[in-house]
Amino acid sequence: MSKGASPRHKKNEATPAAAASAGAKTGKVMEAVIAAATAHVAAAAARIAAKSKFAPGSAAVRKKVLLLPHAAFVAGMEAASPEVYGGVSKPQPYQATAAAASISEPFLLEQTEGAVMEKSAILTEQFTTARARSTHDLLARREVALTRFAESVLHHSAMGISSVRALATSMDISDDIAREAPRKQYTVLSTLGALIVDEADIDRVSLEASGMCTVLDNVAVPLASPLDITPVAASSALNFWHLQSVKAAAARAKGLDGSGVLVGVLDTGIDPTHPEFAGKTIHYCEFDGNGAPVNSTAHDAGQHGTHVCGIIAGKNAGIAPQASLAVAGVLNATPDGKFSGQLVQIAAGMHWLLSTAFRSDPGVDVMNASLGVPGYNSYFYATLAAARNSTGTGLVSAIGNNGLYGINNHTSPANYDIVMGVGAVDGADNVAPFSDWGTVPECGGITKPNLSAPGVSVVSSVPGGGYASMSGTSMASPMVAGAAALLAQKNPALSFNVPGLFAGLLGLLRPFASPTNQVRGGAGALDLTNI
Numbered sequence: 001m002s003k004g005a006s007p008r009h010k011k012n013e014a015t016p017a018a019a020a021s022a023g024a025k026t027g028k029v030m031e032a033v034i035a036a037a038t039a040h041v042a043a044a045a046a047r048i049a050a051k052s053k054f055a056p057g058s059a060a061v062r063k064k065v066l067l068l069p070h071a072a073f074v075a076g077m078e079a080a081s082p083e084v085y086g087g088v089s090k091p092q093p094y095q096a097t098a099a100a101a102s103i104s105e106p107f108l109l110e111q112t113e114g115a116v117m118e119k120s121a122i123l124t125e126q127f128t129t130a131r132a133r134s135t136h137d138l139l140a141r142r143e144v145a146l147t148r149f150a151e152s153v154l155h156h157s158a159m160g161i162s163s164v165r166a167l168a169t170s171m172d173i174s175d176d177i178a179r180e181a182p183r184k185q186y187t188v189l190s191t192l193g194a195l196i197v198d199e200a201d202i203d204r205v206s207l208e209a210s211g212m213c214t215v216l217d218n219v220a221v222p223l224a225s226p227l228d229i230t231p232v233a234a235s236s237a238l239n240f241w242h243l244q245s246v247k248a249a250a251a252r253a254k255g256l257d258g259s260g261v262l263v264g265v266l267d268t269g270i271d272p273t274h275p276e277f278a279g280k281t282i283h284y285c286e287f288d289g290n291g292a293p294v295n296s297t298a299h300d301a302g303q304h305g306t307h308v309c310g311i312i313a314g315k316n317a318g319i320a321p322q323a324s325l326a327v328a329g330v331l332n333a334t335p336d337g338k339f340s341g342q343l344v345q346i347a348a349g350m351h352w353l354l355s356t357a358f359r360s361d362p363g364v365d366v367m368n369a370s371l372g373v374p375g376y377n378s379y380f381y382a383t384l385a386a387a388r389n390s391t392g393t394g395l396v397s398a399i400g401n402n403g404l405y406g407i408n409n410h411t412s413p414a415n416y417d418i419v420m421g422v423g424a425v426d427g428a429d430n431v432a433p434f435s436d437w438g439t440v441p442e443c444g445g446i447t448k449p450n451l452s453a454p455g456v457s458v459v460s461s462v463p464g465g466g467y468a469s470m471s472g473t474s475m476a477s478p479m480v481a482g483a484a485a486l487l488a489q490k491n492p493a494l495s496f497n498v499p500g501l502f503a504g505l506l507g508l509l510r511p512f513a514s515p516t517n518q519v520r521g522g523a524g525a526l527d528l529t530n531i
Helices: 006-013 014-022 027-048 071-080 097-101 110-118 127-151 162-169 175-181 204-210 241-245 246-254 306-314 345-354 379-390 473-490 492-496 496-507 515-520
Strands: 064-069 083-085 088-091 186-188 194-198 213-217 220-222 228-232 262-267 281-285 324-329 339-343 364-367 394-398 420-425 438-440 444-450 452-454 458-462 466-471
Touching: 064 127, 064 345, 064 379, 071 379, 088 220, 088 345, 127 186, 127 194, 127 379, 162 345, 186 345, 194 345, 194 379, 204 213, 241 246, 241 452, 241 458, 262 306, 262 345, 262 473, 281 345, 306 324, 306 466, 306 473, 306 515, 324 345, 339 345, 345 364, 345 379, 379 394, 394 473, 420 473, 452 473, 458 473, 466 473, 473 492, 473 496, 492 496
Parallel strands: 262 324, 262 364, 281 324, 364 394, 394 420, 420 452
Antiparallel strands: 064 194, 064 213, 083 088, 186 194, 220 339, 228 466, 438 444, 458 466
16 A cells, blocks of 8 residues: 655655745756766767777676577577476467567566456456566566577587577577587676677677577776766755655655665665665665676765666655665766776676566566667667567657757667656756757667756765765656556556556656757656656
8 A cells, every 4th residue: 555645755845945046046056067067078079970889898897798589599499498487398389479579568568467457446456467477477487498599509600590590499498509519607687688708609601690589798887977976964954955846745646655665776776875865675686797796785886876766766855755776886987087887797787677576576567778879879779679579668858968969869778668767857848958968769769868857066976975966868767667656556557567667667758848958858848746
């Protein structure tokens, strides 16, 4: 049952006078933000102008590649795989091959979803169990299919590509293959339909020529770095103006605070000891540049992750203060003082968010990522499409902070048609100068961002128990992820129906009055009045 808004939440929301004061200071704040944005853009200009496909990562991590077997090929393997529960095989006809082959299907139970959407008030434990069983079934089949593919690929120098294709109809991984060569290491990311392998262990040219899979370099993916970071004394009157801007009080009045919802975060980590997270359930796992989990306690490699998590689910700063968090530490400091993660590192973190049984049902309800590769890059497209198909989980992502450089400098994955891309506005609902915008020819000419949220001088938590004001689309994105958590609390069926969840978010907007803002800010600014 949803909990009502506590006095604490109302007490810490900015008053109308404070909001007006914040608006009056917008000019001075924006001067500082623009100066910081100009420096940021200058540093990124060379690779943006080239519509960078982004340089490969360092030698220490480039040996890994991400292997993406094509969906139809994997679906054929899945169709031949036995039904697996708890390690016990039950050979049965597989009824979901068409859905598994299509990256446009949000979830296997789409027909059942429709009934649930109409009758969300009677969502039962029986249905939840059925959903978890179906998800487990698909992931188990995909695990078998990808393992079979990996075993064949890593030994195909002896077998030949034709044998790899033939393996798709085999019910078992060949013992003959296993005897032909020493075991080679690989990691199966079943939720993403992908594999992490050593580049030296594959014949890349033959694989790509075969048309069976795509091989992706382990590129570096940068954080959408904030453009100004200003410490705020915790003892001072903290101005959480963003809560008033998005009308968070309206959600609280309806008992919506994120209770029962789990939000996944791909970022620099989190300081779980911060007072904003007192008593909160927080799951954490760190990953290295090769996609391997690191044995570490929850921490933040910088400040960004803690700030983002506070915006999503902080007791005072958060849009969904009672939501739980699962944080994948996938972004690390670089020599230039910024943060980035490798492709396989982020993919491994995403798989952890989607596959781990944090609750009875695998995975989180929605994910937030404040990262991106400049220009349109398809690196994450197939994996995110697979996530929509396997666990029905959507991604909310920052559109990027290169707006001062002009139109069409947005970043991937926020510029994908299957991702909710978020821009930034200030206290007066004006789109921030740094917020990216434009069209995406690779996705049929759609416009981005989809919507905007507060992203200028947003106050939230930082490691060590303190607070800071930061500006960037990476502050706006977690607000939308928090709003998604509120929608999922109100209607649990939305937690596995990405199109429905995204449609719900686009129904929580106030339109822009200015034509310029209409062009640059998407469909409108986040507003929870009618949630």
